[in-house]
Amino acid sequence: MKIIVGSRGSQLALTQTKLIVNELSKLNPNVDFEIKVIKTKGDKIQDIPLDKMNDKGIFVKEIEEQLISYEIDMAVHSMKDMPTKMDERLVFPVIPKREDSRDALILKNNLKLEDLSMLETMIIGTGSKRRSYQFKASYPKAEFEPIRGNIDTRINKLHTQNLDGIILAASGLKRISRENEISHYFDEKTMIPAPCQGILALQTRTNDYQVIAVLSKVEDRCSRIQYIAERAYLEEIEGGCHAPVGAYCEINGDKITIYAVYGDEQGNKLIRDNITGATDNADELGRTLAKKMKLALEESYEKR
Template identity: 55%
Template sequence: MKIIVGTRGSKLAVTQTNWVINKLKEKHPEVEFETKIIKTKGDLIQNVSLDKIGDKGLFVKEIEQQLIDGQIDMAVHSMKDMPSNLPKGLKFASIPKREDARDVLVLKEGYSSINDLPNGAKVATGSKRRKYQLLKYRPDLNIVPIRGNVDTRIRKIVDENLDGVVLA
């Protein structure tokens, strides 16, 4: 028996998918698993902030469609990517125990905390909620939008001369 598992191609998505597959293999060693990487609208449109695209399920619709069409047998998603409503015929089969839910502020070399940042420091986040949390704590910060996977966002600290990046 072979199960085809759909996922996004980001390092985080693949890591999460491999974790799920390994847990399933522990219980069902006789089953073969194949990972299928699927590009989503959210992966393809990188130059526009997520809130401006204005589409729920940016990172899951194409994967859900392949589930509905029978091209994959199951999918692994981050809960942060999930819209509040699932398409007819799909369901959450399982939700594993959540890892540490705290955000992290990755800072430019030379800084060790948000309090070390100079007035007007440029900090990037992809979340409106995090933007306003930062501004409540430090109204002087220059909060800028950012897109990309974890590696890309960290690299942008240097490439885009950011003082920090908030990651989920």
């Protein structure tokens, strides 16, 4: 049996795909895997900040089209890049073990986090409103510069441009073995990450039971619960446009707590809240929290 795996061509995307393929190969020695690189719209357009682009599927559309047309058999994406609405012919049948969900700060000139409060000004590289608004809540002097490109490009910009630091997903840095450059890991409750950050999306055709059976061996229960809770929150909040949205599900035995942040596009309002309940109710809890926070944001404007 041969399985053609679709992937973006960036260093991180290919590293992630190879990690999954290597794991699947060990568990399925009779299956031959081939990686096919597919260029997406997001790869082609590098001069526009992500929050200025309206296409939610900017890193996935072309790959999904090849899945639907049987040119590939499965795809590996970053789950946080996936739109909340998906073609019913496609599915995420398996959720593999999550990598580190936290955001990470890389600082220039051997600075430490505690040094930042002593700076008169600071410029942090990030194109994410979720990251910049949360960071500014702790460091009001901070200014932000949107940066695009792969991880190597962003780290290079830190050292060649007028930046004091950059914020990136810890999972990506770890996957390409650059975690030694991290100055600080943000706690998930302080800097709430993007929903499903650190989770890989293994995508197949809904009716391709042979491929699904091969993938089933990497299913991880805890990561599945987190995926359900955080994805439900995102679907209900529908903040996929340009609003800052973060959600993180913490598992404690048979209970979960979902921590979330939600705000307006301008960063004038940023609401934090959490909800606790049974793991079996992960979807319902995520949606309940999203509805509550949407209402709270609306009411905050009515009181002005």
